[in-house]
Amino acid sequence: MINQDFKSMLSGKSKIRELSEFATALGEKIGYENVFDYSLGNPSVPVADIYNETIIKLHREMESMPLHGYSPSLGNTEVRRKVAESLKKRFGVPYETKHIFMTSGAAGAIAHAARCVTKPGDEVITFAPFFPEYMQYINRTGANLKVVPANTENFEINFEAFDAMMHKNVQAILINTPNNPSGIAYSEQTIVRLTDYLRAKEKEYAHEIFIISDEPYREICFDNREIPYIAKYYDNTLTCYSFSKSLSLPGERIGYVAVSPKAVDADIIAVICGQISRGIGHNCPASSVQQAVAECLYTTSDLSVYEKNMNLIYDKLVELGFEVIRPGGTFYIFPKALEEDANVFCDKATKYNLILVPSDSFGVKGYFRMAYCIDTEKVVRSLEALETFVKTEYPNR
Amino acid sequence: MINQDFKSMLSGKSKIRELSEFATALGEKIGYENVFDYSLGNPSVPVADIYNETIIKLHREMESMPLHGYSPSLGNTEVRRKVAESLKKRFGVPYETKHIFMTSGAAGAIAHAARCVTKPGDEVITFAPFFPEYMQYINRTGANLKVVPANTENFEINFEAFDAMMHKNVQAILINTPNNPSGIAYSEQTIVRLTDYLRAKEKEYAHEIFIISDEPYREICFDNREIPYIAKYYDNTLTCYSFSKSLSLPGERIGYVAVSPKAVDADIIAVICGQISRGIGHNCPASSVQQAVAECLYTTSDLSVYEKNMNLIYDKLVELGFEVIRPGGTFYIFPKALEEDANVFCDKATKYNLILVPSDSFGVKGYFRMAYCIDTEKVVRSLEALETFVKTEYPNR
Numbered sequence: 001m002i003n004q005d006f007k008s009m010l011s012g013k014s015k016i017r018e019l020s021e022f023a024t025a026l027g028e029k030i031g032y033e034n035v036f037d038y039s040l041g042n043p044s045v046p047v048a049d050i051y052n053e054t055i056i057k058l059h060r061e062m063e064s065m066p067l068h069g070y071s072p073s074l075g076n077t078e079v080r081r082k083v084a085e086s087l088k089k090r091f092g093v094p095y096e097t098k099h100i101f102m103t104s105g106a107a108g109a110i111a112h113a114a115r116c117v118t119k120p121g122d123e124v125i126t127f128a129p130f131f132p133e134y135m136q137y138i139n140r141t142g143a144n145l146k147v148v149p150a151n152t153e154n155f156e157i158n159f160e161a162f163d164a165m166m167h168k169n170v171q172a173i174l175i176n177t178p179n180n181p182s183g184i185a186y187s188e189q190t191i192v193r194l195t196d197y198l199r200a201k202e203k204e205y206a207h208e209i210f211i212i213s214d215e216p217y218r219e220i221c222f223d224n225r226e227i228p229y230i231a232k233y234y235d236n237t238l239t240c241y242s243f244s245k246s247l248s249l250p251g252e253r254i255g256y257v258a259v260s261p262k263a264v265d266a267d268i269i270a271v272i273c274g275q276i277s278r279g280i281g282h283n284c285p286a287s288s289v290q291q292a293v294a295e296c297l298y299t300t301s302d303l304s305v306y307e308k309n310m311n312l313i314y315d316k317l318v319e320l321g322f323e324v325i326r327p328g329g330t331f332y333i334f335p336k337a338l339e340e341d342a343n344v345f346c347d348k349a350t351k352y353n354l355i356l357v358p359s360d361s362f363g364v365k366g367y368f369r370m371a372y373c374i375d376t377e378k379v380v381r382s383l384e385a386l387e388t389f390v391k392t393e394y395p396n397r
Numbered sequence: 398m399i400n401q402d403f404k405s406m407l408s409g410k411s412k413i414r415e416l417s418e419f420a421t422a423l424g425e426k427i428g429y430e431n432v433f434d435y436s437l438g439n440p441s442v443p444v445a446d447i448y449n450e451t452i453i454k455l456h457r458e459m460e461s462m463p464l465h466g467y468s469p470s471l472g473n474t475e476v477r478r479k480v481a482e483s484l485k486k487r488f489g490v491p492y493e494t495k496h497i498f499m500t501s502g503a504a505g506a507i508a509h510a511a512r513c514v515t516k517p518g519d520e521v522i523t524f525a526p527f528f529p530e531y532m533q534y535i536n537r538t539g540a541n542l543k544v545v546p547a548n549t550e551n552f553e554i555n556f557e558a559f560d561a562m563m564h565k566n567v568q569a570i571l572i573n574t575p576n577n578p579s580g581i582a583y584s585e586q587t588i589v590r591l592t593d594y595l596r597a598k599e600k601e602y603a604h605e606i607f608i609i610s611d612e613p614y615r616e617i618c619f620d621n622r623e624i625p626y627i628a629k630y631y632d633n634t635l636t637c638y639s640f641s642k643s644l645s646l647p648g649e650r651i652g653y654v655a656v657s658p659k660a661v662d663a664d665i666i667a668v669i670c671g672q673i674s675r676g677i678g679h680n681c682p683a684s685s686v687q688q689a690v691a692e693c694l695y696t697t698s699d700l701s702v703y704e705k706n707m708n709l710i711y712d713k714l715v716e717l718g719f720e721v722i723r724p725g726g727t728f729y730i731f732p733k734a735l736e737e738d739a740n741v742f743c744d745k746a747t748k749y750n751l752i753l754v755p756s757d758s759f760g761v762k763g764y765f766r767m768a769y770c771i772d773t774e775k776v777v778r779s780l781e782a783l784e785t786f787v788k789t790e791y792p793n794r
Contacts (some may be wrong), residue, residue, distance in 0.1 A: 001568055001604045002662050002669065003516050010665060030457075046461035055456050055685075064443035070647045104501065104650075111678025119400050131653065132677060140676025171398055207398045249468045251684030265399050267406060272399065275406045278530060279537025280677040281508025283501065286686050287648030288452075331737045 008132075015361050016040065019346075023355045030353070036372040036382035037355045039087065041180060041331065043248040045373075048301045051247055054292040067291070071284045073274040075102025075256070079294040083256055086297035091229040094261050101270040104253035104285045106216045109240035110137045110174070111280060112273040113257050117210040117238070118143040120169045125165060128363030129181050129215075129334065134174060145174070148199040150364040155182040155334065156190045158375050159197070166201060170208045173198065178217040178227060181362045181369040182334040183310070183327025186223060188228045193236040202236075208264050211237045215257070219246035219300050221329035222307045235262035238269070243293050245331075248301040254293050255283045306331040309372040309379045316383045320390050321368055321397055331373040334359070338394045342368050352389040354382060405572060411529065412758045413437065420752045426599045427750070428532070433779035434752045435767035438728065439471045440645040442770075445698045448644055451689040464688070468681045470671040474500025475658050476691040480653055483694035488626040490520075491658050498667040501650035504612045506637035507534045507571070508677060509670040510654050514607040514635070515540040515568045522562060523556050523571040525760030526578050526731065528611075532572060534578060547761040552579040552731065553623055558595070563598060569607045570595065575614040575624060578759045578766040579731040580707070580724025585625045586619070591744075592631040599633075605661050608634045613652070616643035616697045618726035619704045632659035635666070640690050642728075645698040649686045703728040706769040706776045713780045717787050718794055728770040731756070735791045749777060749786040 017040055023037040040046075058067055074080065079102060084095035103109040118124060120142025126134055128150040138145035148165055151158035175194075177186040186194075198209050213230040218241065221227045231237040242255035259269040277283055310327055315336050317324045324335035337345035342358035346368055349356045359367035372379060389395075413436055420434040465542040469476065472531055476499060481492035513515035515521060517539025523531055525547040535542035545562055548555035570591075574583040583591075595606050609625040615638065618624045628634040639652035658664040674680055683688075707724055714721045714732050734742035739755035743765055746753050756764035769776060787794075 001514065002666070003513055005516065005663070006513065006669045006672050007662075010668055042462075042467055044462070047465050052456045056453050059449045059452050064645060065441070068444050068648050069647045070439055073585075087733055104678065104682075107675075107680045108678040111676075115402055116403065116609075117398065119402065136675040137678065248461060248792040249465045251465050251681070253681055253683050265404075268404070269399070272403045273404050278504075278533040279508075281501065281505040281534065281679060282677070283491045284648070284650055286650050289683050289686075 016357055019355050019357055022350070025352070026353065029202065033378070035353050035355065036378065036385055037374065038222055038372060038382075039355045039357055041371045041373060043245055043250060043301070043373050044375065045248050045303065045305055045365070047248045048296055048299050050299055051249065051292055051296050054295045055288065058288055058291055067288055069287065071102070071287045071290065072268050073277055073284060075100065075284060076287060076290045076294075079290045082294045082297060087258055091232060093229070093231050095258060096261065098267055098270060099259040099261055101257040101259070101273040102285055102290055103255045103257060104282065105244060105250070105255045106214055106240050106242035106281055107133070108253070108285070109242070109255050109257045110212060110214060111141070111282070113212045113238040113240055113274050113275045114138055114141050114143065114172065116269055116272050117208075117212070119369065121169075122171040123167075123169050124172045125162070127162070129155065129179070129359060129367070130363050131176060131180045131303055132361045139176065143171070146156070147363045152364065153224045155179065155184040156186055157194060159193065163197075168205045170187060170209060171207070172212050174212045174214065175230070176214040177230075178221060178327070178329030179358075180217065180330055181331040181332045181359070182325065183330045184325060185225065185227050185328030191228050191230065191233050198234065204221060207235050210263070212240060213237055214240045216242040217243050217330040220303050220306055220331060222310060222327060225328055227329060231258070231260045236264060243296075246300045246303070247293065247296055249293070252289045254289045301354055308376055309374070312376070312379050312383065313372055316386065320387060331371055333370050333372065334367050337366055337368050338390065338397065340366060342366050348393050349389055352385045354385055354389060401657055413754055416752050416754055419555055419747070423750065425625055429595050430775070432750050432752065433775065433782055434771065435779075436752045436754055436761055438768045438770060440642055440647060440698070440701055440770050441772065442698045442700065444645045445693055445696050447696055448646065448689055448693050450687065455688055464685055466684065468499070468684045468687065470674055470681060471667050472497065472681060473684060473687045475647050475693075475761075476687045478693045479694060480655070484655055484698070485602065486678050488629060490626070490628050492655055495667060496656040496658055496665055498654040498656070498670040499682055499687055500652045500654060501679065502647070502652045503611055503637050503639035503640060504530070504534065505650070505679055506639070506652050506681070507609060507611060508538070508652045508679070510635040510637055511535055511538050511540065511569065513666055513669050514605075514609070514672045518566075519568040520564075520566050521568055521569045521571055524558070524559070526576070526756060526758050526764070528577045530579045535571065535707045540568070544760045547641070549761065552581040553583055554574065554591060556590065560594075565602045567606060568604070569609050570575060571609045571611065572627070574627075575612040575618060575724070575726030576731050577614065577727060578754075578756070579722065580727045580729040582622065582624050582725030588625050588627065588630050595631065605633050608659070609637060610634055611637045612630065613639040613642050614727040617700050617703055617728060619707060619724060624726060626721060628657045632657055633661060635660070640693075643697045644693055645691065646681060646690070649683070651682045651686045653692050702773060705773055706771070709773070709776050709780065710767060710769055713783060717784060729732045730767050730769065734763055734765050735787065735794065737763060739763050745790050749782045751786060752781055756783065
């Protein structure tokens with residue numbers, strides 16, 4: 001019999017997907033160039049040339065078995081070695097091959113990391129605003145995701161609320177910096193405070209509390225800022241990475257878990273991920289894609305358009321009187337809506353062909369997300385629409 | 398804290414992997430060309446040319462977003478349409494796009510199919526001899542895999558034992574024909590008897606009993622035989638396929654679930670698979686690989702070597718007096734060992750540089766598996782070693 005639990009999920013449609021479908025339908029009616037679709041976080045810049053060149057070269061020159069044959073279940077060994085080496089060079093954390101587990105994107109990475117450090121019934125804590133798929137990623141392991149309310153002052157961590165929610169059954173903290181949806185990169189001060197706190201709690205509870213650090217936006221940072229690398233601050237860190245955004249390869253499903261060499265059981269965590277893999281049908285990302293990204297570890301697509309878009313949007317939002325925190329990275333911005341119910345605000349925006357995502361599903365009310373991975377030319381036109389929208393619908397502000 | 402359940406799995410090493418590692422170590426000592434390694438089912442023939450040509454063409458000519466962007470969560474729509482069309486043409490089952498869910502290989506396909514039609518605590522039945530990873534694939538969903546003892550007369554189905562094990566809580570039957578490890582393709586008579594039986598049980602129990610049909614060896618069949626297509630015989634069939642063997646692409650992790658158009662809830666099962674995907678971190682096979690196999694749906698690698706190898710090995714086994722069923726397909730053969738304990742038999746064989754896998758982990762005692770996806774030249778030399786082994790160790794037969 002069909003699993004009724006999964007069947008019942010079909011009725012609940014994600015707000016983001018609903019809006020994206022609305023945008024597509026609107027585009028068919030009025031021309032897609034006239035729809036200012038800020039709904040989806042789908043990278044808009046082309047793949048880094050070196051990636052396509054490498055794929056072509058591999059398929060021209062390599063023997064079939066080493067290119068297309070089974071990878072070892074933890075990933076291609078030479079690819080893992082190169083990933084470890086690149087992280088060591090870039091961040092000074094002494095990763096070795098054994099600390100790297102290749103995955104199908106960050107979703108695959110989190111699926112393994114979460115199962116590795118929890119058992120059914122355990123709790124995992126994350127901080128609002130947060131990527132709503134985390135609910136599926138964590139709860140479907142059998143553990144429970146709890147969400148700490150947002151610190152709306154700056155979208156860093158609400159430590160008071162966090163402390164009130166901590167207890168002995170919390171086995172992992174899931175963080176995402178730079179953050180989807182806020183665009184905020186946690187300050188070093190926040191990370192030091194968080195990791196000091198967790199070390200104290202590890203002592204108090206007499207068990208490890210792992211940080212699962214979801215870092216697909218690591219390479220998209222603004223104002224020449226350095227994004228602190230979490231594993232440098234906390235030993236029990238499982239870094240989950242995806243090449244989706246840095247190389248514009250989301251559909252190729254390629255990423256990794258990097259286990260801090262100083263984590264408890266660091267030498268066997270990747271092997272445990274391999275065991276987990278057998279039970280969830282993961283069994284490695286595509287071998288050719290693994291081997292191609294291994295040649296692209298020190299490069300990215302041209303990501304500059306995201307900062308350019310951010311500056312245009314941020315300046316216009318400020319000019320129009322929005323409350324908004326300047327993003328430190330990603331391709332998201334998260335302003336406060338101009339009325340209490342962000343759903344009503346975003347509904348009104350659609351009249352101006354602006355597709356904005358209300359913040360409710362990100363775990364905080366009254367804000368909206370704009371995913372500005374779209375052409376700058378369109379951003380410019382959308383800001384005229386935004387101005388008209390605001391001045392027409394909210395004239396007395 | 399590290400999940401102790403997964404951690405404890407690290408001590409249990411698979412016999413196949415152990416033997417494969419032994420073969421590699423032996424190869425380093427005496428030269429790999431002198432090791433007759435029949436342990437691993439890793440396709441030995443090169444990828445079909447059209448696959449590599451398509452990948453190169455796609456990476457040269459396509460825009461970045463349609464090639465590397467996110468697929469819809471059920472897979473690239475045009476790829477799904479082409480897969481449905483090819484199955485309809487080949488087997489006469491009227492699949493449409495909505496019945497196809499793209500997966501990372503057969504492992505990914507079974508992970509979704511099993512979760513779709515069971516809930517934790519349900520039972521799934523399979524038939525010995527069987528691929529031992531099924532234990533992980535099924536038991537890690539929360540359901541329980543039960544194994545019907547082998548019909549050692551011909552390695553078709555032991556219906557008496559099956560009937561004795563059936564009860565109301567059995568929600569799915571997992572079959573694999575042509576079969577790993579026996580090489581047997583179930584006869585049409587077996588399939589008719591099985592499906593008639595299941596339809597009667599569906600009525601008796603008043604719920605569906607799905608067949609999960611694992612078909613990665615569908616294209617490797619011998620003696621010009623037609624392999625019956627299960628979904629033609631039974632409506633509630635979820636066909637799990639992988640291109641690993643037909644195109645020699647095991648590392649690229651590409652396959653699908655095809656939902657019989659006549660299955661209960663046929664129109665939503667693929668959508669349910671998409672929901673399942675979110676919780677296990679699957680989120681689609683690589684987009685470029687999906688698009689490349691869609692151009693290879695009516696072709697295979699040159700698979701003739703497997704039949705050539707089978708004939709050589711089968712004839713020699715018969716000549717040497719082994720009890721053995723002639724395989725109908727795959728690249729496996731499953732003879733009876735020459736002494737009661739197949740482990741002892743296979744241990745002795747290693748003295749002759751023959752790496753054979755004892756049958757215990759396949760759910761039947763006293764047999765051994767040879768995976769003859771190796772060069773024919775090596776098969777010929779191995780048969781001399783086999784003869785020496787048999788005549789030396791078992792002189793009085």
